[in-house]
Amino acid sequence: MxxxxxxxxxxxxxxxxxFKAYRSKRLDDLSPYLMLLFIAGASMWFIYGVFKADIIIVVANMLALAFNSTLLIMKVVYANRLEQNR
Amino acid sequence: MxxxxxxxxxxxxxxxxxFKAYRSKRLDDLSPYLMLLFIAGASMWFIYGVFKADIIIVVANMLALAFNSTLLIMKVVYANRLEQNR
Structure with a gap:
């Protein structure tokens, strides 16, 4: 529980x-390594959850993976947009 | 393992x-709710780890708590500094 x-x-x-990034279209202050390391870590937790047959760990890390991948893609897209507007 | x-x-x-925030002195794009929710979550994982006597979960979440608290304090300090310089 x-x-x-x-x-x-x-x-x-x-x-x-x-949500904050979607509104501001900015993720400059966020380190890409935060997302990359978290994605790597959540993938490991996911495998760990599968082995332990722990549904909470599996689902939580599938979502964490999805959220962090979204943020990473948003960061790349917004950074490119900013570059083009210069 | x-x-x-x-x-x-x-x-x-x-x-x-x-490290990135320390160099740039900026955490404007980071949502404070990321840190606040993560601090709340890591505290729960810490208690979970204590109950399960799982040293990995305990240590990992103690560190996650420390890192996220540091980031939250940095965000507040840098935001105030920026405000004063205006």
Whole structure:
């Protein structure tokens, strides 16, 4: 139960970041390594969850993967747009 | 073993963000809710780890807590500095 709340909190933490970035069209201050390392880590947690047959870990990390990939793509797209407008 | 690699990756993902912010003195594009939700989530994972007597979860989330608190404090400090310079 506490694991489920923990998973919901850490996974959902990326949602307000996505909304903020979508509004401002800026992710300059965010390090791409944050997303890259988190994507690598969440992939490992996902495999770990599959081996342990732990549905919470599997689902939480699938979502974390999706959110972080979205942020990384947004960062690249917005950075390119900024470059073109210069 | 795979859990340990996963924990190292997701926890360490905040380190490059701290370095980047330290260099640029800017965290404007980072949502404070990312840090706040992650701090709340990592606290829960920490308690979960204590109950499960899982040292990896305990240590990883202690570090994640420290890193995210550092980022949140940096964000507040840099935002105030920017405000004063206006």
């Amino acid at each position: 506490i694991g489920m709340i923990a998973a919901v909190l850490t996974t959902s933490s990326f949602i307000p970041q996505i | 795979i859990g340990m690699i996963a924990a190292v990756l997701t926890t360490s993902s905040f380190i490059p963000q701290i």
